[in-house]
Amino acid sequence: MNQPPHTPLLDLVNTPDDLRRLKPEQLRQLADELRTEMIDAVSTSGGHLGSGLGVVELTVAIHYVFNTPEDKLVWDVGHQCYPHKIITGRRDRIRTLRQGGGLSGFTKRSESEYDPFGAAHSSTSISAALGFAVANKLQNRPGRGIAVIGDGSMSAGMAYEAMNNAAQAGNRLVVILNDNDMSIAPPVGGLSAYLARMVSSSEYLGIRSLASRAVKKMSRRLHDTIGKAEEFTRGMVTGGTLFEELGFYYVGPIDGHNLDHLLPVLENVRDTSEGPVLIHVVTEKGKGYAPAENSADKYHGVPKFNVITGEKAKSAPSAPAYQDVFGLTLAKLAETDERICAITAAMPSGTGVDKFAKAHPTRTFDVGIAEQHAVTFAAGLAAEGMRPFAAIYSTFLQRAYDQVVHDVCIQNLPVRFAIDRAGLVGADGATHAGSFDITYLATLPNMVVMAAADEAELVHMTYTAAEYDDGPIAFRYPRGNGTGVPLPEVPVKLEIGKGRVVREGTKVAILSLGSRLAEALKAADTLEAKGLSTTVADLRFAKPLDEDLIARLMRSHEVIVTVEEGAVGGLGAHVLTFASDTGLTDNGLKVRTLRLPDTFIDHDDPMKQYDEAGLNAPQIVDTVLKALKHNSAGIAAGEEARA
Incomplete structure (x- = not known):
């Protein structure tokens, strides 16, 4: 067991009001204690570490200078919000991060008044902060909207759409660009810190405003010349021309770890x-934290680890990860x-594209956060x-739905969609759960939708997609490791729209799509x-359905149960529509559909999530037994009536 960190100053801070009672010269110690507390907490729970470590001083400075929660602080994505949570009344629960019933790994409105806007997807912060700023302006309230957005999130067009619209907020909107990759800024030091303080000071801004009014009285040509000269000069020094244009x-740029630099600028x-x-x-x-500083990914996301050595907890060897x-x-x-x-x-390792990139770098394209x-x-x-493969998480592909419809499906172009993180995702919770892709893709004309039951099926489906040139095709697969089945040495090209019978019976038929096949087989054992x-x-395919197989099973079984790790409107809906259109349910056939419930399932252990969703073997068995009991009761009632 790690000893609890010694944090005498942090122990005095439960809310930002407590923080603001400290003297400026105490904030360096507070930041150091906050960093220590965060490292210790994440070592016991796992989670996002590197991004939070990078904003400790910034978090302290923002809450010290601005009047949160009246000023609305919006963290983009939210994986850097752990220090924020610790000093906004949630320190006593910080070691429950990403656990069932515990704190979310992202900002969440229902969790605290200091989380005014929920996040987990990238590049939403400026739009949300703009909304807060304008709403307060319209209602004559004093609060500002403050967005903290990383340079990676600035690769998404939504950020620039918001900035282009930001003038309506006036001084109510503050955007803090957290540049942690040196992708924009040159090295910073005393000169840049001095310039930042100078150009943000009230004296400079007052002179600038006065000069601007004077220049406007000059000729338009002179006004434009002076304005361009100032813009060019400041742009050369600070690199801010693009943002000025918006x-x-x-x-x-200023040093985000130097509180002596941060505080006066934020106050100005x-x-x-x-x-x-x-x-x-x-x-x-x-x-x-040296292990994070020296790691290639800066310990972006980590399991539990040893604080002293930085050694990450290792799980027992298992099947390879799906990606x-x-x-x-x-x-x-x-x-x-x-x-x-x-x-x-922007997810090469998360999607497995990094493996492809090592072998074929010229045919690999990381387009940034721009689905x-x-x-x-x-x-x-x-x-x-x-033959392009767009490898995108299910929950992120939602952001590109119009493009899937308009640019791909209407034109029937053979884009291959490799849909990772399909279904429930454990500790990442509702924001990252791939609950809707079957529904939103299988409804589209020209689209083929497959779902892999295990890693061997994923190999076959990848090959099938590569060979399919008749239009768009998608295949989905879950987060995490496979089931442990042997991988095929030679992939097989699947026949489009054809499923397979894994186990043959006569009374009950379970039609599985994707990841719940193993649970369907367990349920079959219990039923037998x-x-x-x-x-x-x-079934392998949600679209096109294997209508011949489904019709045969419906004609020869009393109960049909569909099972899928997706929302209503997916496989079950398509099977019911087919059965209704063909009259297959006219003879008293009982059809039941098991799918994700009409709710957002919070972060938890995956098996507990499946229990909550009703997609484990016991729930499948229970569904069958209830259907048969209802059917028997109906038959008995009919016989009694005839007598």
């Missing part, structure tokens, strides 16, 4: 009548097919004869033990 007053911005303002802060991801199976399979296929290429939206662009880019590649002969079919 209507922001740019301040920076707080007190200014100019706006909106963008403060460019440079930080180091993983700051203050790795996909990436390695695609890389192998690309050795003999130069048309295959892979696209990821809309990724899909239309893939459509362009497909239109010109390439109760004397109920059970068929289990892996």
